[in-house]
Amino acid sequence: MRKKGMCLVYVGMLAAVVALTPAVSWAADWVSDGKAAAVLVVPGETNAVPGQAAELLARYIAEITGVRLPIVAENDAPASGPRVFLGATKAACAAGIDLSALKYDSFIWKTDGRDFFIAGNDYLFASAKGNNASACRGTARGVYRLLEEYGGVRWLLPTPKGVVVPKSARFSVPDTLNRQENAVFAYTAGGVSGFGEWSLANGQRMAVDVLIQGHSWDGALRNWGDPKKLFEKDPTIFALIEGKRHYSDSNFYLCTAHPDFVEMNVKYFSKLFDSGYQWVEYNQSDGYRRCECDKCDAMDQLDELATTKARYAKLANAPNPHDKSLPPAERLWVPFNEIALRLYKKYPDRKIIPLSYGPTFIPSRQVKQFPPNVMISLAREFPEYFEAYAEYGKTIWTYWWGDYHAAGLTPNMMAHDIAARVRELANRGVLGIYACGGGVQWGLEGPAYYVYAKLSWNPGLDVDALVEEYCRGIYHDAAPEMIKFFNLIEERTAVGKATQTVIEQAENDYRVATANYFPEAYPFSVLNMLDMYLATAKKKTAGDDFATQWLALTDIQYRYLKIVATAFNLYREYRYVRNKTPELCDELLAAIDARQAFLNELSEMKARKEWLKDWFPRADAYMTTAATGGVMYGTLNNRVPFSEAFRKELEKVRAAKK
Ligand SMILES: [Zn+2]
Numbered sequence: 184m185r186k187k188g189m190c191l192v193y194v195g196m197l198a199a200v201v202a203l204t205p206a207v208s209w210a211a212d213w214v215s216d217g218k219a220a221a222v223l224v225v226p227g228e229t230n231a232v233p234g235q236a237a238e239l240l241a242r243y244i245a246e247i248t249g250v251r252l253p254i255v256a257e258n259d260a261p262a263s264g265p266r267v268f269l270g271a272t273k274a275a276c277a278a279g280i281d282l283s284a285l286k287y288d289s290f291i292w293k294t295d296g297r298d299f300f301i302a303g304n305d306y307l308f309a310s311a312k313g314n315n316a317s318a319c320r321g322t323a324r325g326v327y328r329l330l331e332e333y334g335g336v337r338w339l340l341p342t343p344k345g346v347v348v349p350k351s352a353r354f355s356v357p358d359t360l361n362r363q364e365n366a367v368f369a370y371t372a373g374g375v376s377g378f379g380e381w382s383l384a385n386g387q388r389m390a391v392d393v394l395i396q397g398h399s400w401d402g403a404l405r406n407w408g409d410p411k412k413l414f415e416k417d418p419t420i421f422a423l424i425e426g427k428r429h430y431s432d433s434n435f436y437l438c439t440a441h442p443d444f445v446e447m448n449v450k451y452f453s454k455l456f457d458s459g460y461q462w463v464e465y466n467q468s469d470g471y472r473r474c475e476c477d478k479c480d481a482m483d484q485l486d487e488l489a490t491t492k493a494r495y496a497k498l499a500n501a502p503n504p505h506d507k508s509l510p511p512a513e514r515l516w517v518p519f520n521e522i523a524l525r526l527y528k529k530y531p532d533r534k535i536i537p538l539s540y541g542p543t544f545i546p547s548r549q550v551k552q553f554p555p556n557v558m559i560s561l562a563r564e565f566p567e568y569f570e571a572y573a574e575y576g577k578t579i580w581t582y583w584w585g586d587y588h589a590a591g592l593t594p595n596m597m598a599h600d601i602a603a604r605v606r607e608l609a610n611r612g613v614l615g616i617y618a619c620g621g622g623v624q625w626g627l628e629g630p631a632y633y634v635y636a637k638l639s640w641n642p643g644l645d646v647d648a649l650v651e652e653y654c655r656g657i658y659h660d661a662a663p664e665m666i667k668f669f670n671l672i673e674e675r676t677a678v679g680k681a682t683q684t685v686i687e688q689a690e691n692d693y694r695v696a697t698a699n700y701f702p703e704a705y706p707f708s709v710l711n712m713l714d715m716y717l718a719t720a721k722k723k724t725a726g727d728d729f730a731t732q733w734l735a736l737t738d739i740q741y742r743y744l745k746i747v748a749t750a751f752n753l754y755r756e757y758r759y760v761r762n763k764t765p766e767l768c769d770e771l772l773a774a775i776d777a778r779q780a781f782l783n784e785l786s787e788m789k790a791r792k793e794w795l796k797d798w799f800p801r802a803d804a805y806m807t808t809a810a811t812g813g814v815m816y817g818t819l820n821n822r823v824p825f826s827e828a829f830r831k832e833l834e835k836v837r838a839a840k841k
Contacts, residue, residue, distance in 0.1 A: 211265060211299070211358040214248040221265035221299075223254045226272045232305035233270025236322040240269070240301075243330050246348045264297025270322040275302045282321075287366040287390035290325035294360045301325040308392035309459025319390045320383070324640075327384045328364060329356065339633060339656045340625055341381035344732070344797040347656050364641070366390055369462075369614045371639035374584055374621025375632045378800070385633065386640025393462040394455060395617050397538065397580070400468045403451035404435050407443070420444075422474035434468045439518045440478030448522045456530045462578075462615075464560055465522070466538035467515055473542070474514070482514040516547035520554075527554040536560045536578060539568060546571045558614070564604065569611050578615035579608060583635075584628065585620020586813025589695040590676065590704075592805070593744040594627045597673035598634040602646040605635065609642040623808060625800045626740035629653065630669050659730040661720035665737070668716040671709065679704025697822065701751035710745050717741060732798045739785075739799075743809060746781055747819070750774035754824040768837035771824055778825065785809055 213221040223237045237254045245251040255261075257272050268274050271282055278295045280302050285291070290303030303321015311317035330336040333356045335349040370389040376382045396402065404410050404420075410432075413420055418428035420443060422436035429436055437444060448465075455463050473479065523535050533556060537543065540562040558576035561568045569577070582588075583596045583604070608616060616639065622632060630650045637644050650669065654662035679700040705713075717738060724730035753771045761767050785806050788795070795802040812819020823829040 210355040211294075211297075211360075212353060212355045213252065213265065213267065214244060214250045214354040215352070217248070217250060217352055219250050219252050221252055221267050222261060223252050224257055224260045224266050224268045224272060224274070225254060226270050227256050227258065232307065232318050232320055233322045236301070236305070236320065236326045237269045239323060240267070240326045240330070243334060243336055243348065244354050247334050247336070247351055248354050249352075265299065266297070267299045267301065269301050269326070270305050271302060272300075274298065275300050285321060285363075285365075287369050288319050288321040288324045288388065289363065289365045290321045290328070292325060292329065292360045292362045294358055299356065299360055301329060304390075308389075310392050310394070310455075311459075317389070317392075319392075320388065321390075323383065324364070324366075324386075324388075331384075337652065337656050338381045338384040339653055340629060340733075341378035341800050342797050344729070345381065345657070345800070366640070367609050367642055368616060368639055369393070370395075370578075371616045371636075372618070373581075373616070374618035375636055376618075378622065382636065385636035386638075387636045391462055391615070392460050393615065394460045394464060395615075396464050398434070398466045398468050399448075399451070399464060400435055400437055400466075401433055403448045404437065406451040406454060407447040410435060419476075422472060423476045423479075424472055424474070426475075429472070434470065436468055436472045436474070438474040438476055438479060439514050440474070440476060440482060445518055445521045445525070448518075449525045452522070452526055452535060453529060456526070456533045460533070462534040462536055462558070464536045464538060465519065466540060466560075467542070469541075471541045473512075479514045482517055483510060483512065511545045511547050511549070512542035513547060513549045515543055516550050520547075520550045523557050524554050527556040531556065534558050534576070538562060538580070539572065540580075544568075560617075564607070577611070577613050579613050579617070581616055581618045583618055583621065584623075584631075586623070586808050587620065588813075589697045589700045590679070591697070591747070591813030591819055592624065592808050593747060594624065594631075594672050594676055596631060597628065597669060597676060598631045598650050599646050599673060600677070601631050601635045602638055602642075605638040606642045623801050623804045624740055626737040627669075627672065627744065629657075629737075657730065657733040658720060659724060659727055661723040661730060661734065664716045664720040664723065665734075668713060668720070668737075671712060671716070675704045675709055697817075697819075698751055698754065701748045702755045705744065705748035705752070707749075707752055710748060713741065713745070732794075736798055740805070743781055746774065746777045747812070750778065750824050757824075763836050763840070765837045765840045768833045768840075772830070772833055772837075775825060775830060782810060 213219075223241055225234050225237045234254075241252050241254055252267075257268075257274065260266055260274075266274075275282075275293075278293060278298070278300060280291055280293060280300055282302060282304055285304055288303055291300065293300040293302075301322055303323075303325055304319050305322050306319050308317045308319070334354060335347075337347040339345045339347060369391040370393055371387050372389055372395055376387040376389075378387075382388065404413070407413065411430075414428070414430045418430070419438060420441050421428045421430055422438050423429070424436065452463060452465070519537055526533070526535055535556055536558045538560045539546070540560075544563070553575070558578060559572040560578045560580060561572070562580045562582075564579070564581070581604070583601060585595070586592050588595045605616075618635070621628070621635075625632070630653045633653045634644075634646055634649050637649055638646075650666060651662065654665045654669070658665045680695055682699040682703050683695050717734075720734055721731075721738075724734055750771065753767065753774055757763060757767055757771060788799075788802075789806065799805070812822075812825065819825050824833075
């Protein structure tokens with residue numbers, strides 16, 4: 184053991200981390216002078232999950248030092264250390280580690296003489312039926328954090344080249360390794376949770392056996408019987424719409440007054456709970472259409488409702504659940520309450536989570552209190568929603584990324600914005616986040632994905648430090664320019680979104696008009712600045728292949744942004760500023776052609792499979808989306824100035840003026 188001096192002090196804003204040690208310690212070598220100095224000990228062969236954590240630790244230490252530490256079962260462990268016990272070993276229990284006191288995948292690091300412990304709750308989820316991809320992995324969380332802090336390993340992007348592993352002849356930890364890190368969220372899923380080790384290592388993970396399914400009526404109906412046959416036998420199961428019972432092949436609209444409706448759902452959710460799920464989401468079908476039968480209308484106790492469809496439709500975008508002019512959809516809440524009550528009797532320890540979404544944005548006035556097995560999943564981040572459901576446990580669906588925004592396949596939400604939102608959700612006690620969209624634009628949104636993943640473990644982390652770590656890690660000497668580049672993009676997306684007021688955004692579901700967004704977010708002067716940062720970055724990384732490749736990814740995705748923004752900028756000039764000169768028509772046509780040339784270039788890139796695997800995460804999704812431009816509340820292809828009709832107009836105007 185050698186005197187090591189200061190060990191890293193972990194800074195956490197929230198109480199995610201409890202430091203149990205003084206800052207000065209001795210270093211304990213696990214590998215020194217190219218030799219193994221410690222052995223990894225796992226509880227035994229029965230539980231696969233801590234074995235995975237040991238394998239993970241051994242694999243990365245071997246990558247750092249070239250030395251693989253042996254892994255032994257506890258019964259075969261040597262009598263003395265240094266021993267690194269992983270998971271729920273007898274030795275951990277004897278050392279006073281109480282895993283039952285840890286929530287979700289929280290973990291403990293502890294030192295006892297020459298023994299070290301890394302332990303958290305490890306178990307496969309019952310619903311996964313032995314599929315070990317689906318598990319609570321507290322010990323692995325402890326291993327990842329240790330590799331980060333004492334091995335300097337960083338999982339920056341989800342490709343083999345995105346993992347930075349510093350080499351060293353030595354791997355050591357302080358001999359006073361004592362810490363407990365507490366998970367803030369039970370799960371953070373969606374957008375960037377599907378990237379295997381990248382996701383898990385940075386903190387995107389599920390630590391509760393939850394079924395995030397959004398709309399559940401289809402599942403319930405199909406579990407009840409063959410929908411088509413059910414309709415033939417008794418069409419009144421389905422909603423009465425414009426005088427007829429409505430059948431569709433999916434996304435079913437049901438009559439919630441039907442005598443079987445509650446039973447159908449109780450049966451379905453019982454099946455899900457029996458298969459092991461602890462938490463399950465409940466929601467009516469998307470684009471909900473109300474049943475116009477007398478019994479359903481009577482449930483709402485609002486006579487005028489039957490004749491004022493517009494008011495009912497308005498519920499879908501209601502900005503404020505306290506708006507007394509809007510009727511609650513009691514036809515949905517009252518039967519749901521019955522479903523929840525019946526499930527509560529059968530499964531008191533499980534949770535059913537209705538989405539407050541569309542017609543259920545407005546809380547029930549009739550049901551004063553749902554049973555204790557009910558949590559709420561919000562689909563809006565507005566404070567009113569948190570207040571309206573103050574007494575319930577909460578999860579949330581977020582819409583931070585995804586090509587369905589006005590920005591399409593250009594950045595929608597960047598690092599600081601994401602961090603502020605994650606912190607707010609943590610402060611409000613949200614237990615789980617499902618991010619709808621994200622993970623496609625690594626070249627431009629990469630720092631935001633990284634920050635989101637890291638903060639979903641510890642919301643107190645410093646955003647600027649993380650962005651810098653990310654940029655230094657992949658762009659090397661060009662980090663200062665790239666930080667400015669990403670910060671400018673963040674600033675500009677905010678300006679683009681501010682083309683609508685907050686109230687308009689709320690009422691309009693953030694449907695900023697694309698033709699307004701791009702010229703505001705990325706006028707030519709801003710594109711020039713971004714060009715300049717990238718040009719300087721390229722100069723600085725000349726001769727550095729690693730940084731050059733990552734810069735190439737950013738460059739590709741930025742060029743797409745620039746092409747789209749340029750076309751919208753010129754289109755604004757065409758509409759309002761310059762005369763419709765042949766020259767302007769030529770410029771616009773060139774901008775439209777540039778997009779097609781870019782798409783051709785992407786298409787040719789598909790042949791570079793090896794390069795894509797290393798340097799272009801989600802290349803497939805990016806390329807598919809680029810072809811349409813993203814949804815953008817109407818695909819880019821059908822939108823002026825990129826539409827075929829507009830091209831014809833330009834050609835006509837040009838010909839007429841010449
Ligand atoms: Zn009905």
